[in-house]
Amino acid sequence: MALAAAAWRVGSIAVARGASLGRYQSPKPPAAPAFARVPRLADQPGYGLRLLRLLSTEDEGSAPKPKEGKGGRKRRSRGKARGKAGNEKPAAKPSGGKKSAEGSGPTSNLWKMISAIEDAREAAVEGDVVSGEVAHEGGENALVPTDHGAALRQLVAVPLRSQPLLPGILLPVVVKDPKTLESIREMKDRGQAYVGTFFHRKDEVDVATDEESLSDASLEGKEFDLSDDLSELHEVGSLAQVHQVSDGFGEGGHVLLMAHRRVRRVGVVSQGPPTVMVEHLKDLEYDRNDDVIRATTMEVVQCIKQLLLVSPIYKEQVQYLSRNNYYIHDPSRIADLGATLCSVEGNDIQEILEELDVKTRLDRTLHLLKKEVELNKIQAKISKQVEDTINDKQRKYFLMEQLKSIKKELGMEKDDKSALTSKFQEKLDSFRDLAPEEVVKAIEEELQKLSDLQSASPEFNVTRTYLDWLTSIPWGTYTEDKLDVGFAKGVLDEDHYGLDDVKERILEFIAVATLKGSAQGKILCLVGPPGVGKTSIGKSIARALGRKYYRFSVGGLSDVAEIKGHRRTYIGAMPGKLVQCLKTSGTGNPLVLIDEIDKLGRGATGDPASALLELLDPEQNSGFVDHYLDVPLDLSKVLFMCTANVLDTIPAPLLDRMEVIRISGYISLEKFAIARRYLEPEALEATGVPPEKTEITDAAMRRLIDEYCRESGVRNLKNHVEKVYRKLALELVRRGAHEDGAEMSDQIVVDGDSLSSYLGPPAFTTERIWEQTPVGVVMGLAWTSMGGSTLYVEASVVDEGEGKGSITTTGSLGDVMKESALIAFACARDCLRRRDPESDFFQTSRVHIHVPAGATPKDGPSAGCTMITALLSLALGRGALPDLAMTGEVTLTGRILPVGGIKEKVIAARRSGVKKIILPKDNLRDVDELAVEVKEGLEVIFVETIDQVLDVAFPKNE
Numbered sequence: 001m002a003l004a005a006a007a008w009r010v011g012s013i014a015v016a017r018g019a020s021l022g023r024y025q026s027p028k029p030p031a032a033p034a035f036a037r038v039p040r041l042a043d044q045p046g047y048g049l050r051l052l053r054l055l056s057t058e059d060e061g062s063a064p065k066p067k068e069g070k071g072g073r074k075r076r077s078r079g080k081a082r083g084k085a086g087n088e089k090p091a092a093k094p095s096g097g098k099k100s101a102e103g104s105g106p107t108s109n110l111w112k113m114i115s116a117i118e119d120a121r122e123a124a125v126e127g128d129v130v131s132g133e134v135a136h137e138g139g140e141n142a143l144v145p146t147d148h149g150a151a152l153r154q155l156v157a158v159p160l161r162s163q164p165l166l167p168g169i170l171l172p173v174v175v176k177d178p179k180t181l182e183s184i185r186e187m188k189d190r191g192q193a194y195v196g197t198f199f200h201r202k203d204e205v206d207v208a209t210d211e212e213s214l215s216d217a218s219l220e221g222k223e224f225d226l227s228d229d230l231s232e233l234h235e236v237g238s239l240a241q242v243h244q245v246s247d248g249f250g251e252g253g254h255v256l257l258m259a260h261r262r263v264r265r266v267g268v269v270s271q272g273p274p275t276v277m278v279e280h281l282k283d284l285e286y287d288r289n290d291d292v293i294r295a296t297t298m299e300v301v302q303c304i305k306q307l308l309l310v311s312p313i314y315k316e317q318v319q320y321l322s323r324n325n326y327y328i329h330d331p332s333r334i335a336d337l338g339a340t341l342c343s344v345e346g347n348d349i350q351e352i353l354e355e356l357d358v359k360t361r362l363d364r365t366l367h368l369l370k371k372e373v374e375l376n377k378i379q380a381k382i383s384k385q386v387e388d389t390i391n392d393k394q395r396k397y398f399l400m401e402q403l404k405s406i407k408k409e410l411g412m413e414k415d416d417k418s419a420l421t422s423k424f425q426e427k428l429d430s431f432r433d434l435a436p437e438e439v440v441k442a443i444e445e446e447l448q449k450l451s452d453l454q455s456a457s458p459e460f461n462v463t464r465t466y467l468d469w470l471t472s473i474p475w476g477t478y479t480e481d482k483l484d485v486g487f488a489k490g491v492l493d494e495d496h497y498g499l500d501d502v503k504e505r506i507l508e509f510i511a512v513a514t515l516k517g518s519a520q521g522k523i524l525c526l527v528g529p530p531g532v533g534k535t536s537i538g539k540s541i542a543r544a545l546g547r548k549y550y551r552f553s554v555g556g557l558s559d560v561a562e563i564k565g566h567r568r569t570y571i572g573a574m575p576g577k578l579v580q581c582l583k584t585s586g587t588g589n590p591l592v593l594i595d596e597i598d599k600l601g602r603g604a605t606g607d608p609a610s611a612l613l614e615l616l617d618p619e620q621n622s623g624f625v626d627h628y629l630d631v632p633l634d635l636s637k638v639l640f641m642c643t644a645n646v647l648d649t650i651p652a653p654l655l656d657r658m659e660v661i662r663i664s665g666y667i668s669l670e671k672f673a674i675a676r677r678y679l680e681p682e683a684l685e686a687t688g689v690p691p692e693k694t695e696i697t698d699a700a701m702r703r704l705i706d707e708y709c710r711e712s713g714v715r716n717l718k719n720h721v722e723k724v725y726r727k728l729a730l731e732l733v734r735r736g737a738h739e740d741g742a743e744m745s746d747q748i749v750v751d752g753d754s755l756s757s758y759l760g761p762p763a764f765t766t767e768r769i770w771e772q773t774p775v776g777v778v779m780g781l782a783w784t785s786m787g788g789s790t791l792y793v794e795a796s797v798v799d800e801g802e803g804k805g806s807i808t809t810t811g812s813l814g815d816v817m818k819e820s821a822l823i824a825f826a827c828a829r830d831c832l833r834r835r836d837p838e839s840d841f842f843q844t845s846r847v848h849i850h851v852p853a854g855a856t857p858k859d860g861p862s863a864g865c866t867m868i869t870a871l872l873s874l875a876l877g878r879g880a881l882p883d884l885a886m887t888g889e890v891t892l893t894g895r896i897l898p899v900g901g902i903k904e905k906v907i908a909a910r911r912s913g914v915k916k917i918i919l920p921k922d923n924l925r926d927v928d929e930l931a932v933e934v935k936e937g938l939e940v941i942f943v944e945t946i947d948q949v950l951d952v953a954f955p956k957n958e
């Protein structure tokens with residue numbers, strides 16, 4: 001039926017074209033025109049059948065059977081065709097059941113259709129003109145004979161923007177014009193659908209103004225007003241079969257087109273949908289067996305192969321089309337296929353499309369292909385270069401990723417984000433009830449932040465480190481204090497000899513804590529010369545109390561951040577020492593020893609002393625805020641202890657908050673005890689010397705203390721004892737004592753005489769320069785940060801004569817000491833007047849006072865009474881009492897004022913073998929506090945005036 005209608009339409013169009021090329025009206029079809037009138041169809045056996053099969057697979061039953069005969073010739077005349085149109089009978093169903101069965105297969109069976117078309121094309125090439133084809137209702141796909149004999153066909157025109165469609169090529173096209181799309185759909189519904197595709201003349205498209213035109217693909221099949229500008233489309237296009245129609249996104253639809261042959265547009269039929277009249281074009285005659293053509297074809301095929309190796313885009317299409325040798329032997333098609341594979345301008349392809357001479361077409365295609373192959377080679381080279389550069393990085397990246405996953409598999413992966421988060425979450429859960437609310441909130445916020453961050457971002461690591469710190473603080477975890485006075489005493493005595501003041505204070509602390517039930521932190525400051533055990537007693541105290549011990553030295557510290565931490569905004573920011581201390585000790589109440597607090601530096605960017613103040617002040621430290629941690633820390637339960645050598649340099653506000661405990665140097669006796677009880681066992685252990693095989697006699701030990709280690713502390717003594725034992729170890733090894741079964745009959749004994757063979761000559765024989773001080777020389781007592789020492793004041797007359805009475809001083813004396821020399825000179829004159837009114841010694845003598853050793857700077861007023869005694873000795877011509885030492889400040893009128901460092905001075909005096917010392921009366925209390933051993937064998941005379949001093953120094957009965 002459809003075929004009958006189509007045939008009728010052919011006639012109608014012929015009429016319409018005769019009058020005008022206006023819009024085609026579709027009247028009710030009368031009787032179908034006779035298909036049998038196509039004359040050449042009869043000359044091409046099977047052609048009509050195949051074509052019918054191709055064009056009317058859907059409605060084969062009603063397809064007219066082509067009648068071979070004269071009808072075709074008549075249709076070549078338009079007038080005749082018109083005249084006959086109304087009387088045509090529907091064409092009969094084509095004969096040949098087998099072929100029909102093939103033809104009625106599914107439309108997707110492209111291969112069959114394509115081969116049918118191919119056959120038809122070949123047939124058309126062989127014959128002269130295909131005329132009198134099927135016309136479908138609606139005016140599309142109609143072939144009409146032209147005046148000059150070529151077959152005309154009416155097709156819906158689909159403009160192409162990206163590139164022309166060459167025969168044999170499949171191309172998906174977007175059709176936006178709803179009428180065109182509708183028309184294509186209708187045709188497809190009825191059976192086979194064909195359209196004419198025409199490439200848009202590119203250079204005439206105004207790409208800049210039309211947004212849609214920016215993408216060629218978006219313009220495919222765009223609504224196109226043919227009547228407005230037909231010249232925008234190339235005249236030569238292709239007849240394409242519609243394979244598939246599907247809905248596109250938004251407006252329009254996708255149409256899969258397969259081009260079959262070249263056509264030329266010869267006229268316009270209608271505008272909605274744009275329908276044009278086309279004539280078929282065929283290749284010019286050529287000899288397929290021509291060597292040049294065959295060689296060129298083979299070269300083209302070779303190029304295509306090369307191209308497919310590097311660019312697999314068209315591989316599928318080529319595979320599809322070359323199946324069953326479809327193209328293999330057709331130079332024309334191979335040329336078309338080759339050209340399509342090239343990424344050239346649409347106009348170049350259009351040239352190929354318009355080229356009907358197969359030889360020239362092959363040449364052109366080969367040219368394009370060669371260029372394409374070269375281009376691809378360059379592209380591959382560039383791509384390889386780029387790949388090489390990034391390959392190394394990629395390799396590393398992949399290896400790292402592999403390593404990560406291996407680690408994860410083995411359970412070694414710690415950095416995985418979720419593992420991290422759950423680790424922190426676990427930690428948080430363990431102290432959630434104990435930590436302050438603020439802390440829990442801060443941790444939860446940070447955890448949330450962590451889970452939102454990319455693990456590669458720098459912020460992730462900052463947050464992670466912060467969480468690490470936050471969760472490693474022992475929130476609410478405290479050790480229980482051992483509040484047992486007896487135990488504590490045992491521990492303290494076990495570790496240290498003497499140091500009774502400190503030990504007593506600690507026992508008091510424990511007693512108070514026992515009664516109160518809580519041990520509130522109190523800052524103890526141990527002040528004393530080096531090596532007296534300030535640091536080591538701190539450790540013992542922690543042991544006695546059952547607290548963790550943490551020590552940090554602030555000597556030379558000038559950066560506040562060391563104490564309070566850096567702000568988190570800085571790269572590499574760290575919390576302060578206290579946070580580190582809590583983390584390390586794992587408890588909230590350790591004993592923290594701040595060493596060398598007197599040597600605290602002064603920072604340019606802040607004052608560390610003020611930061612320490614905040615830390616140590618019991619009023620403030622319950623809410624101490626570290627800059628890094630940014631949450632309050634309760635340090636009120638921490639027991640702080642500080643050590644210092646002198647008090648003067650400790651900032652006053654800091655000192656004010658401390659409880660100072662002075663540790664003076666040790667006397668020889670104490671040193672002896674320390675050496676025997678503590679230092680020797682330590683040295684034996686350190687050197688591995690068997691105790692039974694060696695001995696240091698008491699005499700040797702005393703000599704060691706008095707002649708080698710005279711300083712207040714015992715650090716040097718410890719080193720010397722160790723040195724002796726190292727030498728003993730060497731001797732033992734030399735004697736072979738270490739060998740198995742070795743019998744050593746004799747013990748190695750170090751006595752007073754042999755000591756120097758181990759340690760070399762003594763550093764000091766004695767501090768005493770004279771056994772009996774000569775006239776003008778008196779022994780004084782001094783105190784330094786190293787402990788006490790004896791010092792001599794020497795006076796001599798350098799010039800005499802009327803009015804020459806004056807004084808000069810030497811010996812690195814400070815201002816105060818120089819002033820005190822002047823005072824001494826004036827005071828001495830007074831004293832002399834009282835004792836020997838006749839004498840004009842001080843009026844006529846230029847006196848020189850020197851205090852050895854000259855290289856040691858000295859200062860202070862405490863040598864006042866010593867200077868006066870020395871001057872008087874000179875003036876009176878009498879030596880002072882032997883074995884006498886003195887200390888005391890003197891006023892101009894001869895009053896004696898108290899001085900500091902009494903214990904050290906007393907110790908120094910005893911060390912020097914002094915029998916009698918003169919001290920200011922106001923220092924009586926200090927002397928009373930001294931242990932009996934310290935004062936043992938020493939006569940202390942307390943004085944208030946200089947005359948009392950002189951009375952002692954120059955006894956009357958002598």
Ligand SMILES: Nc1ncnc2c1ncn2[C@@H]1O[C@H](COP(=O)(O)OP(=O)(O)OP(=O)(O)O)[C@@H](O)[C@H]1O
Nearest residue numbers: 495496497529530531532533534535536678714715
């Ligand atoms: N009374 C003592 N009993 C036993 N050993 C002691 C005593 N005093 C000090 N020591 C030992 O002397 C050595 C030095 O002591 P420590 O380092 O504590 O001195 P220090 O006062 O802190 O010195 P510095 O001011 O130089 O820091 C330690 O090995 C310590 O054991």
